[in-house]
Amino acid sequence: MKWNKRKLTDRIMSGMSAACVIIAIIPLVSILYTVTINGISAINLDFLTQLPRPVGEPGGGLGNAIQGTFIVVGIACFIGLPIGILSGVYLSEYGNNRFGRFVSFVADILTGTPSIVAGMFAYTFVVLYFKSFSAFAGGVALSVLMIPIVTRTTEESLKLVPGSIKEASLALGIPKWKTTLYIVINTGKSGIITGALLAIARISGETAPLLFTSFGNMFWANGLDKPISTMPVQIYTYAITPFPDWHTKAWAGALVLIVLILVLNIGVRFVTRRKYAM
Amino acid sequence: MQNKITVNDLNAWFGAKQVLHDIDIGIEKNAITAIIGPSGCGKSTFIRCLNRMHEVVPGAKVSGKVLVDEMDIYDSDIDPVDIRRSIGMVFQKPNPFPTMSIRDNVVAGLRLNGVKDKNVLDKTAEESLRKAALWEEVKNDLHKSGMSLSGGQQQRLCIARALAVEPEVILFDEPCSALDPISTSKIEDLMLELKEKYTLIIVTHNMQQAARVSDRTAFFLYGKLIEFGETDQIFKKPEEKSTEDYIIGRFG
Amino acid sequence: MKDRKLSFFLKSKFSGDNIFEGAVGLFAIGVLIIALLLFGELYLESGLSRNAFGFGFLTGSIWDPVSEVFGALPFIFGTLVSSFLALVIAVPFSLGIAIYISELAPGKLRAPLSFIIELLAAIPSVIIGLWGIFILAPFIRDYLAPPLSTYLGFLPLFQGPMYGLSMLTGGVILAIMIIPITSSISKEAIQTVPIYQKEGALALGATGWETIRMSVLPYARSGIFGAVILGFGRAIGETMAVTMVIGNSARISGSLFAPSYTMASVIANEFVEATSKLYISSLLEIGLLLLLVSVIINIIARILVSKLLRVEGGGRA
Numbered sequence: 001m002k003w004n005k006r007k008l009t010d011r012i013m014s015g016m017s018a019a020c021v022i023i024a025i026i027p028l029v030s031i032l033y034t035v036t037i038n039g040i041s042a043i044n045l046d047f048l049t050q051l052p053r054p055v056g057e058p059g060g061g062l063g064n065a066i067q068g069t070f071i072v073v074g075i076a077c078f079i080g081l082p083i084g085i086l087s088g089v090y091l092s093e094y095g096n097n098r099f100g101r102f103v104s105f106v107a108d109i110l111t112g113t114p115s116i117v118a119g120m121f122a123y124t125f126v127v128l129y130f131k132s133f134s135a136f137a138g139g140v141a142l143s144v145l146m147i148p149i150v151t152r153t154t155e156e157s158l159k160l161v162p163g164s165i166k167e168a169s170l171a172l173g174i175p176k177w178k179t180t181l182y183i184v185i186n187t188g189k190s191g192i193i194t195g196a197l198l199a200i201a202r203i204s205g206e207t208a209p210l211l212f213t214s215f216g217n218m219f220w221a222n223g224l225d226k227p228i229s230t231m232p233v234q235i236y237t238y239a240i241t242p243f244p245d246w247h248t249k250a251w252a253g254a255l256v257l258i259v260l261i262l263v264l265n266i267g268v269r270f271v272t273r274r275k276y277a278m
Numbered sequence: 279m280q281n282k283i284t285v286n287d288l289n290a291w292f293g294a295k296q297v298l299h300d301i302d303i304g305i306e307k308n309a310i311t312a313i314i315g316p317s318g319c320g321k322s323t324f325i326r327c328l329n330r331m332h333e334v335v336p337g338a339k340v341s342g343k344v345l346v347d348e349m350d351i352y353d354s355d356i357d358p359v360d361i362r363r364s365i366g367m368v369f370q371k372p373n374p375f376p377t378m379s380i381r382d383n384v385v386a387g388l389r390l391n392g393v394k395d396k397n398v399l400d401k402t403a404e405e406s407l408r409k410a411a412l413w414e415e416v417k418n419d420l421h422k423s424g425m426s427l428s429g430g431q432q433q434r435l436c437i438a439r440a441l442a443v444e445p446e447v448i449l450f451d452e453p454c455s456a457l458d459p460i461s462t463s464k465i466e467d468l469m470l471e472l473k474e475k476y477t478l479i480i481v482t483h484n485m486q487q488a489a490r491v492s493d494r495t496a497f498f499l500y501g502k503l504i505e506f507g508e509t510d511q512i513f514k515k516p517e518e519k520s521t522e523d524y525i526i527g528r529f530g
Numbered sequence: 531m532k533d534r535k536l537s538f539f540l541k542s543k544f545s546g547d548n549i550f551e552g553a554v555g556l557f558a559i560g561v562l563i564i565a566l567l568l569f570g571e572l573y574l575e576s577g578l579s580r581n582a583f584g585f586g587f588l589t590g591s592i593w594d595p596v597s598e599v600f601g602a603l604p605f606i607f608g609t610l611v612s613s614f615l616a617l618v619i620a621v622p623f624s625l626g627i628a629i630y631i632s633e634l635a636p637g638k639l640r641a642p643l644s645f646i647i648e649l650l651a652a653i654p655s656v657i658i659g660l661w662g663i664f665i666l667a668p669f670i671r672d673y674l675a676p677p678l679s680t681y682l683g684f685l686p687l688f689q690g691p692m693y694g695l696s697m698l699t700g701g702v703i704l705a706i707m708i709i710p711i712t713s714s715i716s717k718e719a720i721q722t723v724p725i726y727q728k729e730g731a732l733a734l735g736a737t738g739w740e741t742i743r744m745s746v747l748p749y750a751r752s753g754i755f756g757a758v759i760l761g762f763g764r765a766i767g768e769t770m771a772v773t774m775v776i777g778n779s780a781r782i783s784g785s786l787f788a789p790s791y792t793m794a795s796v797i798a799n800e801f802v803e804a805t806s807k808l809y810i811s812s813l814l815e816i817g818l819l820l821l822l823v824s825v826i827i828n829i830i831a832r833i834l835v836s837k838l839l840r841v842e843g844g845g846r847a
Contacts, residue, residue: 035660114794
């Protein structure tokens with residue numbers, strides 16, 4: 001009798017934890033489904049290549065926002081990837097001391113920075129200084145979010161490079177810096193690429209840090225020192241209006257953005273899988 | 279008989295722990311010297327002191343003199359990187375560079391030291407692979423990953439890689455401990471060929487191996503050099519009691 | 531080394547190694563500089579507000595840009611309650627997910643399930659907010675709120691009208707957003723439990739669930755606690771999705787059906803329009819608070835999670 005009750009509890013609890021997984025997947029499925037259903041009808045060549053039109057006028061698109069997202073993310077990568085990767089190299093290869101461990105800890109904590117705070121920082125640091133919203137300010141805000149992620153993933157993936165590989169290189173009379181640059185980084189590069197791609201995927205969808213840095217613009221990009229439209233901000237702008245036509249555009253923009261980000265995420269899976277296949 | 283390496287009063291530490299005590303030894307040129315002894319006796323540390331690889335480990339320290347052709351490699355003016363080009367090393371487990379092809383593995387040392395001429399690199403790759411008795415097996419697969427080879431082939435690839443930078447001395451740190459008997463005998467034959475041109479030192483825990491390949495043998499115990507002499511003499515008529523104990527298998 | 535020239539061996543003080551170490555070291559210092567600037571900028575720029583209101587900023591419940599009186603209490607309240615609500619919902623689910631994936635799921639399903647759950651974290655906040663406005667909020671208004679007010683309506687928490695955009699909706703959307711991180715770190719914590727711990731319980735005749743409850747969960751508890759705290763930190767700093775569904779009303783209400791406002795939301799909504807220096811400064815002070823709280827939470831979480839990793843290291847040795 002007692003045994004039966006125990007076995008029953010076992011079954012029930014197992015069933016409940018499986019149910020947790022299923023219930024947690026429902027929002028994901030629902031999001032992907034609604035974004036696809038509501039967005040796909042509005043996607044066509046015009047949507048991807050045209051400028052937005054005022055409410056009520058049919059047609060128009062997110063061409064400038066797509067362009068702007070690539071520009072702002074590009075600026076963030078230009079600032080963030082070198083700092084992130086090289087600081088990660090330092091932490092992994094030369095950071096086994098107090099300073100290194102402290103930097104690693106700080107980078108860890110910075111990964112939890114609320115994204116809107118990164119936006120405020122770029123506002124006070126760049127926007128106030130140049131007295132204008134700008135693509136550059138947006139890139140700075142995103143790079144603040146990107147750097148700690150890239151630093152830590154680079155550090156972790158280089159630490160996985162076996163010591164025997166480094167010793168083999170040193171024993172050939174290759175100096176440590178060349179060993180690091182050509183042997184260690186080369187061996188750990190799939191991890192570094194993974195980290196960089198995940199960081200890019202993460203910042204591509206960020207909205208909050210761009211609201212008051214890159215701001216928005218109804219036209220094509222006309223300089224890094226000018227406000228610029230981005231997909232996430234444009235989706236937000238459309239979503240909170242009362243116009244059904246713009247809601248459709250928000251869904252379509254969401255679909256484009258989600259495809260971009262999922263491609264990056266799934267692409268990463270293939271990069272890492274190849275590493276294991278080797 | 280001429281000594282290639284003369285070690286005077288060598289001591290080594292990991293942090294506060296001393297692992298080598300007052301080692302004095304002369305390594306003969308164009309000969310194979312075997313270092314034997316139980317695990318933890320300091321034999322690997324000893325050869326890592328000969329190409330300044332010991333100091334790569336954080337907290338490791340060395341004192342004393344290691345003279346290679348009368349030049350002290352621990353002299354403060356000397357860059358360990360240059361020492362390691364002259365004194366190559368082959369490790370316990372084969373460790374080819376995983377992202378490089380067979381050819382690139384062999385010439386990695388040259389390339390990273392600035393040799394760019396493709397013809398020179400190709401020629402060196404072939405020569406080194408021939409010297410390592412690997413050429414016939416891989417000559418059609420030079421672009422394949424070094425990791426695609428068997429364990430024994432990988433170890434010979436590592437030997438070719440060490441030969442490519444034209445060292446004068448090659449240190450073998452238990453090079454066959456991860457290999458099967460056939461691969462082991464290939465490596466031993468190779469060592470016997472290489473001694474014509476190079477000075478070889480091999481650390482091994484396998485006494486038959488030491489007896490088969492070496493001209494002279496040194497026995498280490500608890501970080502001290504107990505006995506050193508002609509291999510025949512060490513194995514047949516050891517002077518020290520502990521050498522005899524070790525050789526007939528009483529410990530280790 | 532006969533014919534090589536001695537000068538070849540001379541060591542240079544400016545060797546490639548020193549230059550390289552110095553160069554990459556500068557980038558590491560760069561990371562510290564970013565952290566310093568982040569704090570420094572927000573601290574300096576919020577000076578005006580700190581001088582004007584002092585600690586009263588944290589307890590004042592009036593937020594009136596017209597008469598320039600700024601108290602952050604409604605936003606602090608909204609942030610804490612919505613994040614707490616998110617934890618109440620997310621933690622049981624995260625634990626269930628972590629247990630299922632690490633202990634119960636068939637081997638082949640584990641990696642894909644982890645990937646799917648973590649994919650949720652990859653979806654941009656603004657898209658979750660879009661979905662929240664048009665799908666989740668109506669669903670909660672029509673299907674979740676009515677039974678809550680019917681059966682639990684005696685509690686002040688579930689009283690009053692419900693229009694969809696509310697504290698409850700904000701809490702649910704935050705819960706959805708933190709489940710990936712809370713469950714994946716809990717899963718890692720559970721996976722570090724050494725096999726002999728489980729075998730000990732199994733050998734006593736414990737069922738699978740009893741093993742999890744008696745030996746797995748207690749062993750992994752500090753890691754799980756770290757996961758919960760990290761989830762809390764995520765919820766506090768989350769901006770877009772919650773801004774889009776919480777209703778944005780700076781009134782403190784006892785009911786989860788009422789709209790609310792969070793610290794991150796007020797910044798998102800008002801920063802661009804803030805005109806006076808004091809207004810901007812007050813919003814920056816909210817940002818500074820947000821940064822401080824999330825730093826503290828992250829430090830606590832890291833300590834808890836790294837303790838777990840040390841246990842793991844010991845277990846392997």
